[in-house]
Amino acid sequence: MADESTQSIVIDAPPEKIMAIIADFPSYPDWANGMKEVEVLDTGSDGRAQQVRFAIDQGPVKDEYTLKYDWAADGLSVRWELVKGTMQKAQVGSYVLEPSGAGTKVTYTLSVQLVIPMIGLFRRKAEKLILDTALKELKKRAEKAA
Template structure:
């Protein structure tokens, strides 16, 4: 990812609980704003390999496919990354979650690079990325902590 936006949050739950929520792609529409549907297209040893997303987030609407890489340890720490395979309006949707165990929880760092077919000034693109990243981390934290309490 050449230009990306990155942020981190500590979630008060073990890495296993965080990874379980991240890996349950098909439940994303219940807690990720703008996602209409998610369909796992292929799996590799129980992990989603490719998934199709239908997004309607106001300005950005798309039907796209992501390819996932699950570089995680037995303790559920590590990196979950994805790259755009195909889309109608996006030209990039590449990112990652990095999970690191900490006392009292899991530090999750989210990196994201997004680009659209239509021209968008760099400042607006970065602002949109920041909004997506911050919202994703806030919603992930709420989802994980809500299911582990």
């Protein structure tokens, strides 16, 4: 598996509001940069998505992939892994939410292994951009909704 990248941010919103945004996959194209299409393929008995197909287009990066989700019973974390992908051989990620004062500390961890090898420096830059964008856009969405 590829190296793992982790970043955290504090969002001025309660954990349940943030997790609701994370779990609302059909709205991703409205706020997540590069997300063109998101389709929930399967849901669990709790109504949460278990498999989701994504189509992204971020300039030179275009991909279509399906992720399988595992939601924590306490509502404070979600983990996912790649089921199938066009450009990816593997992907494992998670969001972990921790109450922090009046807000919530959100930690995003991601590990991606591409079909085509990428030089380490470029891969790390791409991972940093993905993590920065994901957390900042989630923060903007959650604080606007709070």
